Amino acid sequence: MKRRVAITGVGLIDPLGVSLESFFARTLKGESSVRHYTTQDVPVPIAIPAVQCHNFNADEILGKQRTVLMDRFSQMGVCAAFEAWTNAQFDINDKSHKPDFGVSWGTALGGTRIYEHGLREMWLNGKERLPPIAVVMGMNNACSSHIAIQLGLGNSCLSYTVACSSASSAIGEAYRRIRNGDAKVMIAGGSDTPLIYGVIRAWEGMRVLSPGDETSSPSACRPFDKTRSGLVLGEGAAALILEDWEHAKSRNAPILAELAGYGSNCDHINLVKPDANGQIAAISLALDEAGLKAEDIDYVNAHGTATIEGDPIEIDALRKTFGTHAKNIAVSSTKSSHGHLMGASGAIEAVITALSIKRGVIPPTANLKTVEPECEGVRHIQSGNENKMRIRAALSNSFAFGGSNSVLAFKSVE
Amino acid sequence: MTIVNKQALVEMQALLHERLGIDKEIITPEATLESLGIDSLMQIELLFDFEDKYKIKIAETTARPNTIGELLAIIEPFMPKE
Numbered sequence: 001m002k003r004r005v006a007i008t009g010v011g012l013i014d015p016l017g018v019s020l021e022s023f024f025a026r027t028l029k030g031e032s033s034v035r036h037y038t039t040q041d042v043p044v045p046i047a048i049p050a051v052q053c054h055n056f057n058a059d060e061i062l063g064k065q066r067t068v069l070m071d072r073f074s075q076m077g078v079c080a081a082f083e084a085w086t087n088a089q090f091d092i093n094d095k096s097h098k099p100d101f102g103v104s105w106g107t108a109l110g111g112t113r114i115y116e117h118g119l120r121e122m123w124l125n126g127k128e129r130l131p132p133i134a135v136v137m138g139m140n141n142a143c144s145s146h147i148a149i150q151l152g153l154g155n156s157c158l159s160y161t162v163a164c165s166s167a168s169s170a171i172g173e174a175y176r177r178i179r180n181g182d183a184k185v186m187i188a189g190g191s192d193t194p195l196i197y198g199v200i201r202a203w204e205g206m207r208v209l210s211p212g213d214e215t216s217s218p219s220a221c222r223p224f225d226k227t228r229s230g231l232v233l234g235e236g237a238a239a240l241i242l243e244d245w246e247h248a249k250s251r252n253a254p255i256l257a258e259l260a261g262y263g264s265n266c267d268h269i270n271l272v273k274p275d276a277n278g279q280i281a282a283i284s285l286a287l288d289e290a291g292l293k294a295e296d297i298d299y300v301n302a303h304g305t306a307t308i309e310g311d312p313i314e315i316d317a318l319r320k321t322f323g324t325h326a327k328n329i330a331v332s333s334t335k336s337s338h339g340h341l342m343g344a345s346g347a348i349e350a351v352i353t354a355l356s357i358k359r360g361v362i363p364p365t366a367n368l369k370t371v372e373p374e375c376e377g378v379r380h381i382q383s384g385n386e387n388k389m390r391i392r393a394a395l396s397n398s399f400a401f402g403g404s405n406s407v408l409a410f411k412s413v414e
Numbered sequence: 415m416t417i418v419n420k421q422a423l424v425e426m427q428a429l430l431h432e433r434l435g436i437d438k439e440i441i442t443p444e445a446t447l448e449s450l451g452i453d454s455l456m457q458i459e460l461l462f463d464f465e466d467k468y469k470i471k472i473a474e475t476t477a478r479p480n481t482i483g484e485l486l487a488i489i490e491p492f493m494p495k496e
Contacts, residue, residue: 064435065451127466133459 009088017055030383051234102155108343168346234339261290304333
């Protein structure tokens with residue numbers, strides 16, 4: 001028998017360092033956390049619009065003895081997981097062995113930061129080697145392992161690296177694990193810290209980063225807009241507690257929403273060019289598994305990175321999947337509020353989608369002023385629009401370089 | 415009382431305080447590594463830090479130190495003489 005999966009807690013790193021509630025309130029208002037990010041790096045200082053969690057202080061939250069062995073992506077991930085864990089009414093001090101509890105984590109870049117730091121020390125400052133803990137700080141499964149160790153989680157502890165679909169895939173695979181009866185509780189989410197010199201320079205070379213200065217950076221990311229000019233990198237982490245429905249009920253846990261379906265596939269066409277047919281197939285897989293019809297979907301949290309090429313393809317996929325119902329579906333991309341968190345983007349967007357369902361409110365696409373004609377055909381939610389509505393079911397899309405698509409389907413429990 | 419090189423102990427206290435936030439007062443030669451939260455991985459990192467700082471090479475050893483004093487005993491022979 002397939003099990004139902006409840007979302008019983010969520011957590012994230014708020015870029016402005018306040019709280020989950022503050023973050024969600026700003027997102028609903030269409031406020032952006034994007035700022036002008038500058039460094040004094042050599043050989044050339046960085047100056048781009050980006051989302052940096054500059055107030056994040058892992059030492060204060062976790063203590064130095066924990067953080068010394070963690071790269072920043074692990075520090076952020078553990079903190080987000082702890083918040084979700086606490087919100088699900090579990091105790092972060094309970095380290096007892098929990099064989100039915102596991103971790104499923106997404107990261108595209110993993111511990112790239114520690115390796116870049118070590119390599120720069122060697123090549124710029126004459127160091128002969130990297131510190132030995134770079135091995136365990138830099139491994140992509142470092143974050144998931146730290147979460148499992150800190151909380152005594154003895155079920156599977158796996159990490160997924162699927163570019164921008166990493167966290168969505170991790171959440172989807174965790175969902176499957178509970179649905180199949182292989183686990184009772186899974187901490188699922190993702191973390192990434194792309195504000196690294198080499199990573200930024202490579203993305204600049206791809207010519208998909210939106211430009212901006214001190215004044216214009218908050219509006220640099222404009223998904224679906226006629227004037228959109230590219231994506232904005234962001235660092236961060238988000239986590240969800242996925243729980244067997246009966247397990248959650250038995251302990252009177254708060255249930256935000258039901259995770260009811262997961263579609264995963266590959267375009268198998270091109271490393272960077274998205275394909276509407278692949279996206280349609282992934283959305284259909286998620287709907288089928290959730291037992292949802294097209295008309296049941298009220299909201300889609302879009303992948304919507306604000307690239308010239310990607311946005312129209314996603315809307316095309318939605319129009320073709322949902323047919324005449326497409327114009328009724330509320331669609332927004334929240335990346336203009338929190339940036340593109342790379343492998344963690346699916347996690348922060350899943351958190352936003354779950355909260356939106358629970359509270360009957362839809363976040364707008366910040367900075368969307370004039371809809372690109374090619375992106376018409378759905379009900380775009382813009383800042384200032386009436387956005388309170390009951391959401392019966394929703395989707396969260398993640399479409400990655402490499403052609404891997406991951407779609408999560410959520411249902412209201414009201 | 416374990417006899418240790420005073421300079422090495424001071425260096426170890428500074429290093430552990432900076433990296434792990436441990437109060438220097440409790441970093442005594444008799445203090446067990448376990449009580450200070452220093453596991454085998456961190457021991458390797460500390461040896462690395464000492465090697466880097468003093469430009470020395472601490473020989474491979476099978477010794478498994480249990481205390482700060484025992485850890486310093488591994489490091490001391492390779493430290494520069496004053």
